[in-house]
Structure formats: structure tokens, C-alpha cells
Amino acid sequence: MAALQQLKLLITLANIDGEIGEKERKFLLNIGTANGFLVAEILPMFIQEHRMIIPDDLTPDEKFEYIYSLVQLMKIDERLYKEEIKYCGDVISKLGYAPELLADLLIHVKMSMTDEDKSKLFLLANSYLKS
DSSP states (O other): OHHHHHHHHHHHHHHTTSSOOHHHHHHHHHHHHHTTOOHHHHGGGGGSOOOOOOOTTOOHHHHHHHHHHHHHHHHHTSOOOHHHHHHHHHHHHHTTBOTTHHHHHHHHOOSSOOHHHHHHHHHHHHTTBOO
């Protein structure tokens, strides 16, 4: 269920600018298939509207994966839109992080990162958790 909600959040983000570009499409399909969805199940989601649903029972690792993948997707086309930034900020806040985390992630998230770099980002993100 968490993977499906994550995929829907990502699709909504990709659609904010009115179209899903080829790089975004590939990214979404990779995320979806890595989580056990068939391409035939994912493609119809591209034209559907999705509400922002954040499961209550996410682990810290799952929360981080949500925000990490959102920021990767936002940066994939090398253009940032105000609506994308607002949407990601809303998701980050609903996940229990301070909104300032987004600025740090935009600086540090790259499309290709080592496990060590990603672990450092995880620790950074956790320092923004609201108590």
C-alpha cells in the first residue's frame, strides 16, 4: 500500500507542469516496476488524478524514500516549478519534517548517489523531523 501511495504522489508531481516528460516517465516506470507493479498497471495512473494520501505507519526509511524520490523526480528535467516546490513541501510537512528540509535536499540530491551519500542524506533528513 505504501508503495502505491508513493507512486501516486510521484505521478501527481510529474503531472504538475501539465505533462510527463520522457525522463520522468522512465523514472516512474522504474519505481513502479521495482515495487512489483506491472507497466500495464502503471500507465493508466499517468492520466488519473490522485489525492495526497500519506500512510500513517511509514517507517523512517520509507518516509525518507518518499521525499528522496520526490526530489529526484523534481530535479530530473532540470527545471523547478513553484507548484512542484509547494507540493513537495506539503508532502514533507505531512511526513513530519520541517519544511526547510526541502532546500537542503534540493542542494544535495543528485540523480546518481552512492549508498554512503544517501545514508548521509538520511541522517540530515532525520535532523529535520518535528518532535
